Structure formats: C-alpha cells, structure tokens
Amino acid sequence: xxxxxxxxxxxxxxxxxxxxxxxxxxxxxxxxxxxxxxxxxxxxxxxxxxxxxxxxxxxxxxxxxxxxxxxxxxxxxxxxxxxxxxxxxxxxxxxxxxxxxxxxxxxxxxxxxxxxxxxxx
Amino acid sequence: xxxxxxxxxxxxxxxxxxxxxxxxxxxxxxxxxxxxxxxxxxxxxxxxxxxxxxxxxxxxxxxxxxxxxxxxxxxxxxxxxxxxxxxxxxxxxxxxxxxxxxxxxxxxxxxxxxxxxxxxxxxxxxxxxxxxxxxxxxxxxxxxxxxxxxxxxxxxxxxxxxxxxxxxxxxxxxxxxxxxxxxxxxxxxxxxxxxxxxxxx
Numbered sequence: 001x002x003x004x005x006x007x008x009x010x011x012x013x014x015x016x017x018x019x020x021x022x023x024x025x026x027x028x029x030x031x032x033x034x035x036x037x038x039x040x041x042x043x044x045x046x047x048x049x050x051x052x053x054x055x056x057x058x059x060x061x062x063x064x065x066x067x068x069x070x071x072x073x074x075x076x077x078x079x080x081x082x083x084x085x086x087x088x089x090x091x092x093x094x095x096x097x098x099x100x101x102x103x104x105x106x107x108x109x110x111x112x113x114x115x116x117x118x119x120x121x
Numbered sequence: 122x123x124x125x126x127x128x129x130x131x132x133x134x135x136x137x138x139x140x141x142x143x144x145x146x147x148x149x150x151x152x153x154x155x156x157x158x159x160x161x162x163x164x165x166x167x168x169x170x171x172x173x174x175x176x177x178x179x180x181x182x183x184x185x186x187x188x189x190x191x192x193x194x195x196x197x198x199x200x201x202x203x204x205x206x207x208x209x210x211x212x213x214x215x216x217x218x219x220x221x222x223x224x225x226x227x228x229x230x231x232x233x234x235x236x237x238x239x240x241x242x243x244x245x246x247x248x249x250x251x252x253x254x255x256x257x258x259x260x261x262x263x264x265x266x267x268x269x270x271x272x273x274x275x276x277x278x279x280x281x282x283x284x285x286x287x288x289x290x291x292x293x294x295x296x297x298x299x300x301x302x303x304x305x306x307x308x309x310x311x312x313x314x315x316x317x318x319x320x321x322x
Binding site for chain 1: 236248257
C-alpha cells in the first residue's frame, strides 16, 4: 500500500484528503502544516508521495517542494492549490512537481494523479 | 484620489467576473448553491465606513487575506458566528446543526474558505488586469464587526482618508447568511494598472 504525506496548513483540508486517500487504498504516512515541517516529516517517514498545498505560513509549498527534491531527487510531490495562475503552475512544474491539482477538485482527480505518478517508471 | 465613472464601471465589471468565479468555486467546495453577488463599489470615507461597521453589533468570524504582487490588495470575508458553524457543516458534509460552537474545525473551515475565495478572486484579477497577485495565508478573527473591519482598514487609513470598497452579498442554498466580503485594493497601484489599461482618469 502506497504511503502518502499530506501537507496543508488547514486541518479540515488534511482531514478531507485523508478520507479520500484511505477510501481509495492509500495509507496516510503523516501530516505536516508547512513546507519546513514537510521536509522534516519526509526525512523521518520516507513516504511514497506527498500532497503539498502552496499557500502556507513560514515556508510555502513551492519552497517545500524544492527542499524535498533537494533531499530526494526522485520524490513524488503533487501540488494542490486554489491558485490557478500560469506563473504558479509554471514555477511548480519547473521546480519538479509531479502534478498540480486546482481546488476545489473531484476525489477521482486526486486518485488518478497518484495512480499516474506511481505507474510512471 | 478620484476615480472617474468610466474607471468605476470597468472595475465593477472586472470585480463581478472575479466574484462570480469565486462564487462558483465556493459552491463546488461546499457542494451546495452558494452565491456571492457584488452589491456596490464605491469610494468611501475612512471614518464613515468604520462607523457603519461599528453599527453592526453582531459577533463575527472575519477572515483577512493580504495579497502580494504588483496590485496591493486586502480581502475581508466576514460572517456571523452562526454562519460559520453552518459553513463548517456543509464543508464537512454533515447535517446542518451538527456544529454547535466555534472550535478548531470551524476556524480551519473559515481559513480554507477564505483561501479559496481569495485565490479565485486573484485568479480572475491576474488574467483580467495582467496583474501579479497571490494570496497569503488567511488570518481568522472572532470579534465584533467594527473591530475586525478596523483591523483591515487601519493601514490604508493611515496612508489616506479614502478607501475603495467593494461590498457583496452572500447567500447559501436554503440558508441565507448575511455576510460581508470587502476588497480593498491599494489605490496607488490600482491607478497604475488602470492607466495601463488605457481608461480615462
């Protein structure tokens, strides 16, 4: 079972993502509330993938993505944000994000994004 | 600063489009009909606006979002406490009435809905104005309307005695919640963007 680290500063968003993941055969490896905590949890828990919010206090999701990829260049990180702007999308993808989901999204979209990154070799 | 009628009309149309966008995102998030409509856009005297809000004596949940980028802007989404418990139930897909009081979940839902509203408003403004505008993490406050409003406008009030206020009405399916959504663009940067769009002063 693939283990996912959920990163979002809003508790209810982490709850909703956790429900989607567990209902669809994934295991929640852990949770973090900003980019700094995400890197610490990534090192400690070694998840198979990360769902990463962008707008967060202290260290945002783009920096969190860069830090995780600097630690593990093969890390799989899916960005999740309500920001649907070309610059943000471009920065995330150029920084190495595996996918980008715009909130609000359907549960299936997250499941297919995860399945897709695990099926890529 | 005086904004010409032509510029106000243009702002009104652009703001309507961005608020429609935010409204659709909110409906999808809550999985129920949520509608935000622009009620009026106007230049307001700082003191008059504050006094008006002081007359609303309800205890409110206020979500303040600052935007960074080349269009300085702030947003305040303010709803009565009982409204925030209803939105919590919708967000968590539980029967309305389940949440009885303001707690960590209610605060977190307010934070997330503020984030979704601010992001979708900025998405529209970025494409319509060719601006750079990104929301920062929302701050959630519980207090009386006037106090929350004052904390929003304080910085602008120090810089000038007038504010561009964009007022909206918020309705949620089957439950009417009387709320405020204020957007306060920073006037100097707004003027530069309107100049770039070729509107008459």
